[in-house]
Amino acid sequence: MNENLFASFIAPTILGLPAAVLIILFPPLLIPTSKYLINNRLITTQQWLIKLTSKQMMAMHNTKGRTWSLMLVSLIIFIATTNLLGLLPHSFTPTTQLSMNLAMAIPLWAGAVIMGFRSKIKNALAHFLPQGTPTPLIPMLVIIETISLLIQPMALAVRLTANITAGHLLMHLIGSATLAMSTINPPSTLIIFTILILLTILEIAVALIQAYVFTLLVSLYLHDNT
Amino acid sequence: MLSRVVLSAAATAAPSLKNAAFLGPGVLQATRTFHTGQPHLVPVPPLPEYGGKVRYGLIPEEFFQFLYPKTGPYVLGTGLILYALSKEIYVISAETFTALSVLGVMVYGIKKYGPFVADFADKLNEQKLAQLEEAKQASIQHIQNAIDTEKSQQALVQKRHYLFDVQRNNIAMALEVTYRERLYRVYKEVKNRLDYHISVQNMMRRKEQEHMINWVEKHVVQSISTQQEKETIAKCIADLKLLAKKAQAQPVM
Numbered sequence: 001m002n003e004n005l006f007a008s009f010i011a012p013t014i015l016g017l018p019a020a021v022l023i024i025l026f027p028p029l030l031i032p033t034s035k036y037l038i039n040n041r042l043i044t045t046q047q048w049l050i051k052l053t054s055k056q057m058m059a060m061h062n063t064k065g066r067t068w069s070l071m072l073v074s075l076i077i078f079i080a081t082t083n084l085l086g087l088l089p090h091s092f093t094p095t096t097q098l099s100m101n102l103a104m105a106i107p108l109w110a111g112a113v114i115m116g117f118r119s120k121i122k123n124a125l126a127h128f129l130p131q132g133t134p135t136p137l138i139p140m141l142v143i144i145e146t147i148s149l150l151i152q153p154m155a156l157a158v159r160l161t162a163n164i165t166a167g168h169l170l171m172h173l174i175g176s177a178t179l180a181m182s183t184i185n186p187p188s189t190l191i192i193f194t195i196l197i198l199l200t201i202l203e204i205a206v207a208l209i210q211a212y213v214f215t216l217l218v219s220l221y222l223h224d225n226t
Numbered sequence: 227m228l229s230r231v232v233l234s235a236a237a238t239a240a241p242s243l244k245n246a247a248f249l250g251p252g253v254l255q256a257t258r259t260f261h262t263g264q265p266h267l268v269p270v271p272p273l274p275e276y277g278g279k280v281r282y283g284l285i286p287e288e289f290f291q292f293l294y295p296k297t298g299p300y301v302l303g304t305g306l307i308l309y310a311l312s313k314e315i316y317v318i319s320a321e322t323f324t325a326l327s328v329l330g331v332m333v334y335g336i337k338k339y340g341p342f343v344a345d346f347a348d349k350l351n352e353q354k355l356a357q358l359e360e361a362k363q364a365s366i367q368h369i370q371n372a373i374d375t376e377k378s379q380q381a382l383v384q385k386r387h388y389l390f391d392v393q394r395n396n397i398a399m400a401l402e403v404t405y406r407e408r409l410y411r412v413y414k415e416v417k418n419r420l421d422y423h424i425s426v427q428n429m430m431r432r433k434e435q436e437h438m439i440n441w442v443e444k445h446v447v448q449s450i451s452t453q454q455e456k457e458t459i460a461k462c463i464a465d466l467k468l469l470a471k472k473a474q475a476q477p478v479m
């Protein structure tokens with residue numbers, strides 16, 4: 001039981017070769033590019049969605065921040081498609097692995113902070129002290145702000161990992177509970193309904209993408225352009 | 227590949243260019259040739275408008291048609307599923323229920339919102355086409371307007387001689403009017419001058435007459451001596467008396 005529960009989170013291998021690379025490379029196949037103006041429905045809806053999200057996301061940046069738009073839009077698309085594909089049965093979600101999320105979070109956060117420190121040192125350092133603090137509290141507050149800054153990439157990565165993993169685990173558990181109940185007490189179809197509701201809430205894992213990119217965005221904005 | 231040959235040749239020919247290694251990628255891109263393939267000589271066939279027909283969203287229709295001469299596809303499908311279940315090739319586990327719920331939600335979502343999304347995508351495409359169509363129609367309309375304007379201008383040119391005739395008449399009349407005005411003015415001036423001379427003459431004559439009369443009166447008055455004056459006065463008185471007697475006699479009768 002224990003082994004089976006976490007079996008879906010083992011990085012899949014095919015005869016010892018990591019298949020995780022193939023799995024991570026799969027989602028772009030679902031987002032076709034096209035060189036025509038009028039496309040089929042899939043491409044049209046996808047292009048419309050991407051246009052909507054990118055406009056929404058990059059609206060609050062200045063010119064320098066908007067140079068990151070390709071990075072951020074591809075980030076949100078990747079995380080969204082990966083999470084949604086992980087909902088299918090017997091599939092593997094790369095974003096459940098902390099290693100991958102750290103690999104996404106740390107470079108992006110570090111890039112934003114370093115960019116901020118390079119261009120406007122005073123502004124970047126000023127973030128370590130909020131306005132209007134009483135003088136005796138300043139040393140402690142600086143330490144706290146530094147810690148909160150340094151913990152941001154960890155928070156980003158762990159947030160995503162924990163949410164997705166928890167969701168998948170829950171679905172597994174409730175599925176196995178239903179399996180057990182179906183032999184003991186068949187009329188417990190109510191639990192199947194619970195799965196359904198949980199699933200639709202889990203499809204708000206897509207909202208996690210919003211949370212991820214949004215947090216990243218906000219931190220980028222604050223660090224870089226103010 | 228050719229550009230790399232060029233680079234190495236340049237490096238051997240001019241050793242100072244070896245330091246320009248950072249220009250390497252730019253040179254590679256700058257010397258890349260485009261459009262090396264043969265152009266299409268016939269029109270490229272258009273893309274199909276609809277995808278292939280699919281049953282249950284997964285299995286293409288051709289599969290069913292392929293199987294129909296040999297065996298029923300539904301029977302084959304049921305048999306395969308039951309075989310997999312009974313031999314535990316497919317194990318019913320917790321994942322089965324997860325799969326059921328995911329697929330159930332997906333199917334429900336697609337059935338409910340599918341047509342809406344399809345219509346939305348179609349509308350987006352139609353908007354794009356409408357924009358292009360609008361541009362084309364606007365261009366055609368613009369050119370049509372230009373043609374109409376040109377035609378009307380040409381028609382107007384045909385009728386231009388009326389305008390010229392009217393203008394000519396106008397000018398002739400204006401000339402005539404000016405001529406007559408001047409003629410009248412000349413006449414008036416001449417008459418003025420002649421009137422002046424006449425009035426001068428009249429005045430001279432009148433003055434001469436008055437002068438003559440005054441002169442005659444003066445001399446006559448001078449020539450009347452006192453003697454003559456007395457005699458004339460006495461005669462006049464006698465005449466008057468006579469007349470008075472005659473006159474008085476009349477009413478008595």
